Amino acid sequence: MTDDSVPLHGVRYPKMKEALIKIRDRVRRPDRQQYTFTEISEYLEKVTHATVSRQLISKWFSPDEDRLPTDRQIPHIAAFFGVTKDFFYDEEVYRAMMKQIDHVLALRNVTSKLGDEDAQVLLRSLDDEFTPEQAKQLLDAVARIKTDSDAEDENIPSAAGSTNIPLPSFRAPGRES
Known part of the structure; x- marks a missing residue:
């Protein structure tokens, strides 16, 4: 595995870390739980045919880490969460x-x-x-x-619970021969 993430200190990505954290917090699985780093990793490996470790992904979404996904990975992350890549840029x-x-x-x-x-x-x-x-x-x-x-x-009053309500008389229609 190569660590080709981009350092956070680049001027080009001033809000990307915030966008990554918020999108994972807001967009959730159908059971309303956050997507795990393993789920994100498996998706990225499937669509990119490259190994992307769960540990690296955890650094992307951690406010305390200086790692970000590459420009090649961003469109796939955007697709995973249902947003456009411009969401991050x-x-x-x-x-x-x-x-x-x-x-x-x-x-x-x-x-x-x-x-x-x-x-x-x-x-x-x-x-x-x-x-x-x-x-x-x-x-x-x-x-x-x-x-x-x-x-x-x-x-x-319900008819079942009350016996004082008179019911209309009912006569079945007769056949005329």
Whole structure:
């Protein structure tokens, strides 16, 4: 294995370390756990056909280490986390994508508190410019509606629990011959 990482002190990569740390912290596996250095290493070895040690990757994501991935590795790391390589090079792209990621995470947190049907209604009601605050307001509105609906349901006697409610008479339709 060759250690072809770039030192952090280069002017060219002033925010890359921050971007690496934040993207790993925010973008997670479906079980909401952070991706392990082994998972990242296995992915990079698969797509680059080169050995990339877990220890080297841990240095890339550590705030206390001066190691960074090479320009050849950055597009693959970006693909792994679902961002463009410009996320690591361009401050404006970084800020815009972090804002989008934070909005998606806020929406995921809100929808995780809903049932599937309510979550789908919420997602359909949002447009591309939703904010976490709007999602929270919608969640609060859904909760109020459910609470009001449950309170109304409690005031309606159920047929099974009440014998005092007269049932309409029912006669099966007769056949006319």
